[in-house]
Amino acid sequence: MNKSYRQNQILKVIRAQAIHTQDELVRALKSRKVPATQVTLSRDMRDLGLIKTPAGYAQVGTDMAASPAGPEVETLAREVLLEVRIAQNMLVLKTPPANANALAAALDRADWPEVTGTIAGDDTVLVVAPDHKTAQVLRARFMELLR
Numbered sequence: 665m666n667k668s669y670r671q672n673q674i675l676k677v678i679r680a681q682a683i684h685t686q687d688e689l690v691r692a693l694k695s696r697k698v699p700a701t702q703v704t705l706s707r708d709m710r711d712l713g714l715i716k717t718p719a720g721y722a723q724v725g726t727d728m729a730a731s732p733a734g735p736e737v738e739t740l741a742r743e744v745l746l747e748v749r750i751a752q753n754m755l756v757l758k759t760p761p762a763n764a765n766a767l768a769a770a771l772d773r774a775d776w777p778e779v780t781g782t783i784a785g786d787d788t789v790l791v792v793a794p795d796h797k798t799a800q801v802l803r804a805r806f807m808e809l810l811r
Contacts, residue, residue, distance in 0.1 A: 667708070669698075670693075670698055670700060670704075670708060671708050671711065671712055673693060673696055673698045674689065674693065674705075674708055674709070674712060674714075675712065675723065676775055677689060677692045677693060677696070678714065678720065678721045678722065678723070679775070680775055681720075682719055682720035683720045683721050684716075684720050684721075686702060686705050686706070686709075689705060689721070690702070690705065709721070735766070735770060736770060736774065737767070737770045737771050737773075737774045737776070738809055740766060740767050740770045741767065741806060741809045741810070742809055742810070744759045744760060744763040744766070744767060745757060745758075745759060745767065745806065745809070745810060746758045746759055746760065748803055748806045748807060748810075750799055750800065750803050752796055752799070753792065753793045753794065753795050753796050753798070753799045754790055754791060754792050754793065754799060755789075755790075755791040755793070755799055755802055755803055755806070756788060756789075756790060756791075757788065757789040757790075757791060757806070758787060758788055759787050759788070759789070760787060761786050761787045762786060762787070763787065764784040764785055764786060764787050764788055764789045765784045765786075767784070767789050768782040768783070768784035768789045768791075769784075771789070771791065776802075776805075778793055778794075778798050778799075778801055778802040778805070779791055779792070779793065779802065780792045780793060780794055
């Protein structure tokens with residue numbers, strides 16, 4: 665496990681949930697299959713500029729209450745999602761031309777646990793899920809947004 669990957673996972677965890685102790689962070693990382701010792705975490709937290717706040721750990725210079733750099737998946741999907749097709753453990757999302765990248769970026773920012781990764785073209789987003797069952801759950805989630 666390399667340092668940059670581990671640090672990226674630390675940032676994802678503290679952005680997704682309130683973490684108040686290093687012990688909580690160790691458990692959250694372990695659930696993502698990212699091993700880390702207390703000493704390593706302390707070093708990573710210092711390198712990342714994390715501080716302890718009443719709401720949990722936060723990165724210095726970031727406002728955790730601020731909205732992400734773009735619209736949320738739910739908002740964007742309601743506006744641009746035209747079709748959702750399932751293919752094994754993947755979804756193919758169709759959008760009008762020039763909208764796929766924005767939808768994929770919103771999905772990446774949202775860090776949905778069902779999404780392993782995305783690839784965007786001009787009017788198509790390929791969403792990779794870990795397995796077929798998860799892809800079906802993800803498809804149902806998107807279809808609910810379109811109602």
